[in-house]
Amino acid sequence: MDSSSSWQLAKDSLWPLLQGMVFGTIPLTAISFALGLVVALFLAIARMSKLWFLSAFAAAYISVIRGTPLLLQLFIIFYGLPSIGVVLDPWPSAILAFSLNVGGYAAETIRAAILSVPSGQWEAAATVGLGKSATLTRVVLPQAARVAVPPLSNTLISLVKDTSLASAVLVTEIFRKAQELAAPTFQFFLMYGLAAAYYWVVSQTLTVIQGRLERRLNRKVAK
Amino acid sequence: MSTLLKVTNLSKRFGETQVFENISFEVPAGSVTAIIGSSGSGKTTILRSLNGLEKPESGTVEISSAKVDYSSRLSVKTLAALRSQSGMVFQGNNLFGNLTALGNITIGPVKGHGVNRLEADQLGRLLLEQVGLAGKEGSYPHELSGGQQQRVGIARALALKPKVLLFDEPTSALDPELVGEVLSVMKRLAKTGWTMVVVTHEMSFAREIADQVLFIDKGQIVESGSAESVLKNPQQNRTKEFLQRIIGDYEI
Numbered sequence: 472m473d474s475s476s477s478w479q480l481a482k483d484s485l486w487p488l489l490q491g492m493v494f495g496t497i498p499l500t501a502i503s504f505a506l507g508l509v510v511a512l513f514l515a516i517a518r519m520s521k522l523w524f525l526s527a528f529a530a531a532y533i534s535v536i537r538g539t540p541l542l543l544q545l546f547i548i549f550y551g552l553p554s555i556g557v558v559l560d561p562w563p564s565a566i567l568a569f570s571l572n573v574g575g576y577a578a579e580t581i582r583a584a585i586l587s588v589p590s591g592q593w594e595a596a597a598t599v600g601l602g603k604s605a606t607l608t609r610v611v612l613p614q615a616a617r618v619a620v621p622p623l624s625n626t627l628i629s630l631v632k633d634t635s636l637a638s639a640v641l642v643t644e645i646f647r648k649a650q651e652l653a654a655p656t657f658q659f660f661l662m663y664g665l666a667a668a669y670y671w672v673v674s675q676t677l678t679v680i681q682g683r684l685e686r687r688l689n690r691k692v693a694k
Numbered sequence: 695m696s697t698l699l700k701v702t703n704l705s706k707r708f709g710e711t712q713v714f715e716n717i718s719f720e721v722p723a724g725s726v727t728a729i730i731g732s733s734g735s736g737k738t739t740i741l742r743s744l745n746g747l748e749k750p751e752s753g754t755v756e757i758s759s760a761k762v763d764y765s766s767r768l769s770v771k772t773l774a775a776l777r778s779q780s781g782m783v784f785q786g787n788n789l790f791g792n793l794t795a796l797g798n799i800t801i802g803p804v805k806g807h808g809v810n811r812l813e814a815d816q817l818g819r820l821l822l823e824q825v826g827l828a829g830k831e832g833s834y835p836h837e838l839s840g841g842q843q844q845r846v847g848i849a850r851a852l853a854l855k856p857k858v859l860l861f862d863e864p865t866s867a868l869d870p871e872l873v874g875e876v877l878s879v880m881k882r883l884a885k886t887g888w889t890m891v892v893v894t895h896e897m898s899f900a901r902e903i904a905d906q907v908l909f910i911d912k913g914q915i916v917e918s919g920s921a922e923s924v925l926k927n928p929q930q931n932r933t934k935e936f937l938q939r940i941i942g943d944y945e946i
Contacts, residue, residue: 594747595788598777599854600806602770609805613792 481661484652488645488662492669495644499634503566504627507573514578515585516607529578536575542636544568549640565637573630580622584615617688624681628674635670645669698723698889699858704743704753704764706736713739714913717753721858721906726890728900728921731910732936738785740910741862741893745780746773758857778807781851785863787843789835795822795846796831799853807854814853821849825879841872845879852883859883861892897941901925909933 517529536544549564559567588611596606638647645666653662699721706713714736721727729737742748743764744755752765757779762772789798799818803809809817822828825845835843844864851859861880865873877899884890884903894900900907900921907924909917909932917924917933928934 589788591784591786591788592790595782595784595790595850597747598745598780598782599802599850600774600778601802602806605805609801610790610792614790 491645491648503569506570510574511577515582561641584619700756706750725905727906728904735910736913737910781854781856782860787847841875858889
């Protein structure tokens with residue numbers, strides 16, 4: 472294939488790849504991250520609980536998630552669960568795997584962020600009549616957010632790229648699109664290069680948003 | 695004057711260390727009690743036991759209708775009932791860093807005690823004005839000076855309409871030039887009839903406004919009585935030594 476037809480193929484691939492990003496990678500990342508944060512918050516609270524079985528469960532969960540490959544977790548859910556009668560489609564499988572994974576990683580971040588808020592804040596809240604959950608949601612978490620945003624942004628940006636693993640369970644996101652476009656033409660370098668460029672743009676955009684969010688949180692909260 | 699706050703046989707240990715033992719005292723309604731003593735004497739821990747921030751092993755604390763017996767298991771409800779009797783001002787102010795001055799004052803009444811937002815805002819503005827901070831409603835704690843922060847802390851405590859105000863060394867973390875503005879607010883409160891328990895190192899302040907002074911050393915009340923008798927005419931050697939130490943040229 473000469474260079475002019477490569478150029479043509481590249482132009483023709485821009486749109487399908489963008490579709491893979493916009494309708495595959497981005498929603499997969501957004502949904503998994505949001506659910507993952509919910510899982511993480513509950514795990515973080517369980518980890519700090521005085522009830523030993525809650526804390527032990529959270530610790531075990533985090534240990535398993537961090538101690539095994541994400542690809543393997545994905546395969547267990549998509550290829551493994553059917554053998555015990557649980558059959559999930561590609562999208563639900565991928566979302567489940569990624570949210571459970573993000574939950575495990577972000578739990579420690581959130582726990583550390585909550586612990587970084589001085590105990591005096593809890594004490595003051597108790598003296599003005601706030602219960603534990605009101606203190607957590609109205610006083611502690613807003614302040615913990617400032618500490619948690621940088622590491623959570625890292626998790627999010629990693630997740631954008633990790634969702635490429637979903638191609639292995641038949642989710643049509645950008646990486647799978649690139650594979651499909653490259654296979655018939657053998658233009659692997661070109662297609663994967665374009666996909667890489669898309670990933671980079673999204674990651675950079677998130678980095679810029681992270682910076683703004685950090686500045687905004689810093690303005691409000693005492694240093 | 696009737697007794698508003700009554701402490702009976704309060705004892706607390708941290709592991710092997712006895713923090714205080716058999717502390718008993720009473721605070722009449724509308725009076726000011728100053729708790730003095732060197733650092734590590736246990737005075738702050740005693741104050742924090744009055745609202746359950748510290749939990750002694752035994753002894754009782756009664757404030758108005760609420761009573762807590764620390765030797766029995768405490769329910770969240772009993773503890774909340776005790777806490778609702780008092781407002782506390784902390785040494786390090788402990789203002790909520792994510793809330794404005796007004797937000798700091800109203801969150802307790804609104805989220806803790808079910809007061810409606812409008813009413814709480816109104817009270818909050820009034821209290822800010824009373825502590826000399828009208829116009830600072832929207833300022834975040836880190837935008838205020840230490841003295842201003844502490845005055846917001848006082849307004850936050852007042853907003854709970856408590857029976858008694860607890861002050862834990864409210865001026866010891868402040869720059870010297872900011873101490874005066876906080877003390878003057880406290881003096882005004884004392885004169886308007888608030889019942890106050892104040893842990894303090896400010897002896898001249900204690901002499902001026904305290905009706906009762908408790909001198910704590912090594913976890914015991916060594917001497918107690920009127921400010922006049924304890925501060926000007928102490929009977930115990932330990933009190934004399936302490937006062938000499940803290941007020942260099944103190945003459946007895």
